[in-house]
Amino acid sequence: MARTPYQANMDFFQCTTLALIFVALLLNGLHASTAAQGDEDDPAEETNSYILDKDLPKFGEPIQNLTVPVGREAVLTCVINNLQTYKVAWLRVDTQTILTIQTHVITKNHRMTIAHVEGRAWVLRIRDVKESDKGWYMCQVNTDPMRNQIGYLNVVVPPNILDYPTSTDMVVREGSNVTLKCAASGSPTPSIMWRRESNEPISAGATSLNSSTFSISRVNRLHMGAYLCIASNGIPPSVSKRVMLIVHFPPMIWIQDQLVGAALGQRLTLECQSEAYPRSINYWMKNDTIITQGKHFEPSIKEINSYKVVMKLTIKDIDIGDFGTYKCVVKNSLGETDGSIKVYHIPSTTVLATSPPATTTVATTTEAVHRKNYKNKIHRQPVDDLSASSNKILGAGESSELWNIDGSIDKDRDHRYRDNAASFNEDQREKEAFVDNEASSRAGQPHRATVAVLLIFICYTLVASSLARR
Ligand SMILES: *[C@@H]1O[C@H](CO)[C@@H](O)[C@H](O)[C@H]1NC(C)=O
Numbered sequence: 110m111a112r113t114p115y116q117a118n119m120d121f122f123q124c125t126t127l128a129l130i131f132v133a134l135l136l137n138g139l140h141a142s143t144a145a146q147g148d149e150d151d152p153a154e155e156t157n158s159y160i161l162d163k164d165l166p167k168f169g170e171p172i173q174n175l176t177v178p179v180g181r182e183a184v185l186t187c188v189i190n191n192l193q194t195y196k197v198a199w200l201r202v203d204t205q206t207i208l209t210i211q212t213h214v215i216t217k218n219h220r221m222t223i224a225h226v227e228g229r230a231w232v233l234r235i236r237d238v239k240e241s242d243k244g245w246y247m248c249q250v251n252t253d254p255m256r257n258q259i260g261y262l263n264v265v266v267p268p269n270i271l272d273y274p275t276s277t278d279m280v281v282r283e284g285s286n287v288t289l290k291c292a293a294s295g296s297p298t299p300s301i302m303w304r305r306e307s308n309e310p311i312s313a314g315a316t317s318l319n320s321s322t323f324s325i326s327r328v329n330r331l332h333m334g335a336y337l338c339i340a341s342n343g344i345p346p347s348v349s350k351r352v353m354l355i356v357h358f359p360p361m362i363w364i365q366d367q368l369v370g371a372a373l374g375q376r377l378t379l380e381c382q383s384e385a386y387p388r389s390i391n392y393w394m395k396n397d398t399i400i401t402q403g404k405h406f407e408p409s410i411k412e413i414n415s416y417k418v419v420m421k422l423t424i425k426d427i428d429i430g431d432f433g434t435y436k437c438v439v440k441n442s443l444g445e446t447d448g449s450i451k452v453y454h455i456p457s458t459t460v461l462a463t464s465p466p467a468t469t470t471v472a473t474t475t476e477a478v479h480r481k482n483y484k485n486k487i488h489r490q491p492v493d494d495l496s497a498s499s500n501k502i503l504g505a506g507e508s509s510e511l512w513n514i515d516g517s518i519d520k521d522r523d524h525r526y527r528d529n530a531a532s533f534n535e536d537q538r539e540k541e542a543f544v545d546n547e548a549s550s551r552a553g554q555p556h557r558a559t560v561a562v563l564l565i566f567i568c569y570t571l572v573a574s575s576l577a578r579r
Pocket residue numbers: 171172173174260261
């Protein structure tokens with residue numbers, strides 16, 4: 110079929126037009142895909158989002174860490190500037206529970222209240238603070254990604270001495286082994302100290318012991334007395350408990366002068382010392398007869414301490430019948446003992462008293478330890494009523510919102526995305542994908558131009574050759 114030059118021109122024109130349209134479509138397609146994927150990375154858009162970031166809510170000040178004694182009120186304050194329509198929530202970090210959203214209390218803990226003060230402070234109050242309230246609290250704003258800050262609530266508890274594990278008054282026989290125990294609760298954990306009420310040394314050279322228990326092996330009468338267990342943890346008031354240690358032993362007698370010479374008409378005093386616990390009865394005897402207070406005799410008893418007694422017998426005016434052997438007698442529930450003093454006659458010109466070495470009389474009785482058994486009791490912490498709360502939002506009109514409780518702390522990143530659905534990771538992936546795409550498309554642009562030139566050249570050649578054939 111023959112072609113006119115007009116037709117050849119038309120062919121060339123059509124072919125070139127098609128080639129140009131093709132190239133235009135390619136270029137347009139590239140631009141469209143760039144626009145779709147890199148919308149927010151457009152330089153103009155970036156400037157815009159920088160301003161938006163400035164406009165996002167900002168924390169005005171850090172949340173102050175608190176130390177609150179148990180039973181008092183804790184007040185945590187979160188200051189947010191420029192909140193706009195974003196929402197504020199308080200969360201418990203360790204239990205991952207939402208406590209409040211805006212001015213709604215979400216937790217079932219009725220001790221918590223929330224107040225919005227002066228337009229920018231969100232004040233969480235916890236009444237009657239319990240030990241279980243101790244921990245990290247987070248104030249969170251539902252920007253995307255969320256912004257948060259945290260503060261620590263420390264709950265301190267003054268020491269309290271626990272009744273069951275702590276020793277009560279003890280009665281033991283001399284020679285037995287004794288352990289005094291003391292246990293206290295409190296936060297921080299109290300330190301426990303033992304000392305004697307009398308301030309006597311509690312053990313060799315030490316007036317106090319930093320230990321919850323202390324043992325005495327082979328108790329003796331010198332250990333008898335009041336002991337104080339003192340618990341302290343820096344939170345006033347410190348507390349103490351008084352534990353009496355009673356040591357039982359049968360009577361003993363010491364006599365300084367067992368042989369005493371006296372002249373007629375002389376006034377003479379005999380003396381015995383005794384120790385016994387429980388308290389003893391003490392009396393003097395002569396010829397198996399108890400000597401009673403009278404004109405001639407004057408017995409006396411002086412208590413040195415709870416178990417030690419000095420007993421005296423004064424003979425006011427010695428006559429011939431007063432010479433002989435006197436007995437001091439000491440008795441308690443564990444036994445009885447006596448000591449004797451011999452009074453002999455000496456001529457009235459010289460008064461003489463001889464002092465043979467003192468003798469000690471020991472009455473021994475079977476040893477028995479009287480100790481009480483203390484059963485250990487398990488103390489359970491009260492279950493935190495917060496833990497039952499769900500971290501899903503069930504508050505009025507708030508159910509569609511998403512709160513992050515990943516415990517992440519103040520990742521104060523740039524905010525370029527206002528898109529609610531985008532998370533940080535998704536943003537990152539999209540950005541990476543875009544970078545790849547951009548690189549390949551920049552490489553593709555010169556290639557497409559070459560194709561266009563080639564197509565135009567082919568069109569031209571076809572038309573030229575059809576003209577030449579005619
Ligand atoms: C609260 O305590 C933590 C560590 O215990 C500390 O990092 C933080 O700076 C404290 N906050 C304030 C406001 O002092």
